[in-house]
Amino acid sequence: MSERHVTRDFTLLSDLSEVHRVQAEIEEALQSNRFGDSDVFAIKLAVEEALVNAIKHGNQMEPDKTVRVGYSVTDEQFSIRIEDEGLGFSPAEVPDPTAEENIERPCGRGLLIIRNFMTSVDYVGRGNVVVMFKIRDPEPAE
């Protein structure tokens, strides 16, 4: 499969059904740039969590609000910027979902997952913009 560096910028509606489409596009670009299965899983998961956060928490599912997405895939790394129109938040104020008092809560794990599955994650501005990247594992496990 030949390498194909991909860069895309677009705007999504605050509609969870859009997440699948974005994931499928990104997966195809990752595979054409020889990302292994675990990297693809990690990126798809982090992208899902970040987009759902932007739509559900940032934009409060309001249909007149949009999410701006820009991503790039090369044979060395994947990077993405996701911006919602919400009020923002402080990641430091999100409770630790692995703490004993929180472990049985049904929500609140998205940020933990994103941080652990990507090489780098930064929240910009008032917290309504997330920028993250993942360096390709050059020797993915068979």
Place this chain on the structure above:
Amino acid sequence: MSDTPRRQRITVEDIGDIAVVQFVDKKILDEQNIAMIGDDLFRLVDELGRRKLLLNFSNVEFMSSAALGKLIRLHQRMTQVGGKLVMCAIAKDIMTVFVLTKLDKMLKIVKDEQTGLNSF
């Protein structure tokens, strides 16, 4: 009211009094689908009175945190009614998510279906 049949998202096989659940779609446990799948799973408990549930994840290639939340709620419900929830055949990458979130300590997860059946 629509007469369109609801698409089946899980299959259930009864092995004794254990309901063994398989997921129909490969990439199903994401935000969009988990609500409907959750309804099907809770129906097994609340309407059909099942008290032993073994969820077989061998068809599942992807799962997001929305599914974790639903599994926690299902586990809590089973505990409330005096039942037991066991999960098996979870793929390596997905298992990483359970370990990261420490849910592998709270939920009963075993290697394969036979081990799951033996654990009740």
